Amino acid sequence: MNISIIGAATTKFGELWEVSPRQLAREAMFGVLADANIEKKKVQALFVANMLAGPLGGQQHLGPFFAEELGLHVPAFTIEGACASGGLAVHAAVNALRSGQYETVIVLGVEKMTDHKPEDVAAALMGAGSDEERLSGATFPGLYAMLARSHVEKFGTTVEELAAVSVKNHFHASLNGYAQFHNILTIDDVMRSSKVADPLKLLECSPISDGAAALIITSAKRGIRILASEVATDTLGVAQRKSLVELSATKRASTRAYQKAGIAPKDIDVAEVHDCFTIAEILAMEDLGFYKKGKAASAIMKRETQLGTAKRLVVNPSGGLKGCGHPVAATGVKQIVEIVQQLRRSAGKRQVKGARVGLAQNVGGSGATAVIHILKL
Amino acid sequence: MISPVKIWRNQKKVAGLVGKTGKIVAFTRVRVPPSDFMSQAPYPVAVIELADGTRITAQLVDWEEKHLKTGQEVQTVIRKVFETGDGVIPYGIKVKPL
Numbered sequence: 001m002n003i004s005i006i007g008a009a010t011t012k013f014g015e016l017w018e019v020s021p022r023q024l025a026r027e028a029m030f031g032v033l034a035d036a037n038i039e040k041k042k043v044q045a046l047f048v049a050n051m052l053a054g055p056l057g058g059q060q061h062l063g064p065f066f067a068e069e070l071g072l073h074v075p076a077f078t079i080e081g082a083c084a085s086g087g088l089a090v091h092a093a094v095n096a097l098r099s100g101q102y103e104t105v106i107v108l109g110v111e112k113m114t115d116h117k118p119e120d121v122a123a124a125l126m127g128a129g130s131d132e133e134r135l136s137g138a139t140f141p142g143l144y145a146m147l148a149r150s151h152v153e154k155f156g157t158t159v160e161e162l163a164a165v166s167v168k169n170h171f172h173a174s175l176n177g178y179a180q181f182h183n184i185l186t187i188d189d190v191m192r193s194s195k196v197a198d199p200l201k202l203l204e205c206s207p208i209s210d211g212a213a214a215l216i217i218t219s220a221k222r223g224i225r226i227l228a229s230e231v232a233t234d235t236l237g238v239a240q241r242k243s244l245v246e247l248s249a250t251k252r253a254s255t256r257a258y259q260k261a262g263i264a265p266k267d268i269d270v271a272e273v274h275d276c277f278t279i280a281e282i283l284a285m286e287d288l289g290f291y292k293k294g295k296a297a298s299a300i301m302k303r304e305t306q307l308g309t310a311k312r313l314v315v316n317p318s319g320g321l322k323g324c325g326h327p328v329a330a331t332g333v334k335q336i337v338e339i340v341q342q343l344r345r346s347a348g349k350r351q352v353k354g355a356r357v358g359l360a361q362n363v364g365g366s367g368a369t370a371v372i373h374i375l376k377l
Numbered sequence: 378m379i380s381p382v383k384i385w386r387n388q389k390k391v392a393g394l395v396g397k398t399g400k401i402v403a404f405t406r407v408r409v410p411p412s413d414f415m416s417q418a419p420y421p422v423a424v425i426e427l428a429d430g431t432r433i434t435a436q437l438v439d440w441e442e443k444h445l446k447t448g449q450e451v452q453t454v455i456r457k458v459f460e461t462g463d464g465v466i467p468y469g470i471k472v473k474p475l
Contacts, residue, residue, distance in 0.1 A: 119415060123413065131387075132434050136436045137407060137414040138407065138422045139407055139410065139411060142407045142422050146403035146422075147403070149404065150402075195408055197405045198406040199405075238434065239433055
């Protein structure tokens, strides 16, 4: 059975104080219906990705909440997998279509974070970690900082190479009208920003953001094809893993995805990867098989994955989580929206020329969930 | 606030981890803490490998700058996890340099 994406839309990402979660969801859902050019009565189910509406907003039961906003009382589900909620919701939707239960569904990823104090958001996000991590006072920047330090000590990765990830992604975001940031950064800017969790600095961390993104996925029509949709999990806590220089879930999910799609890493033209922190993009480049362990950081520094200077593979043309913003459960959906726009050749100034095959890697927590999608024109 | 029942249930696990030695495998210094840890920041957090090979994540206490390195030997101790405004005070495992 062919599963295709026939609609893709995102709201602006950023500090959207004047907009409610309801309005964000509405804009993304009606945006995606207009993009697919189908009547809403064709939509048979709604898959909502969200992490923080419960702990921060006091609102759960988001399936019917947003279906009502759409004006349809269709079957509706909420899927939570921390920052991988969006990718997981797409995976669940794909499986529902494969089962034959539905022919056409909407996947909505939505998150409203900036209404709340940063300490409260940091505490709520730690819900994605282990009990032991919460009691240690760790934060997500702190957990990824330990992965960064391990990478630095094992492979000689430099702090400038880490900073280069943010520089590239801000450059890409400057070309994306929907992105949270449009300012160009230099390595020096990143190096001079305040430390959040040593060695990670403020400009190495994805921001706290609001935003929504939506897709229409169908088995009834031909669009951008989903060749593979794979999920893998790992221990919730970082300490319990064998290696601190890889995300094993990314490796396992992507190996299966490449196999099922009949595609090798070298065939990928464009990828959206989960750069919640600079080190995360370096780990992704290695764990997805684009570079050998310890080799990705210097390649990113040499702009091998940047628009205009890349030989082939361009990484995070949307600006990634760092530049485009990271409304956590919306991110995994937005990554696929970006890949769809790239494969349709409708990405404007950030278009990757000749892109035919794209990959999205969405990570939950410090790597306890990884979701991989491979899409083809 | 952590439920007093949960704190009570956790005591068994805490007791089993007291007085063990290990070494730092990875560390960071948290400068932007979660709300409950505001009064303690900045503080180091580390992945510790205990002598039996078990790995845990724990906050470092009674430390000096020279202790912040991988391979540093540490010992598990019982400490107040964080200040609570009301309710039961949670105690848990932290590590101090040897």
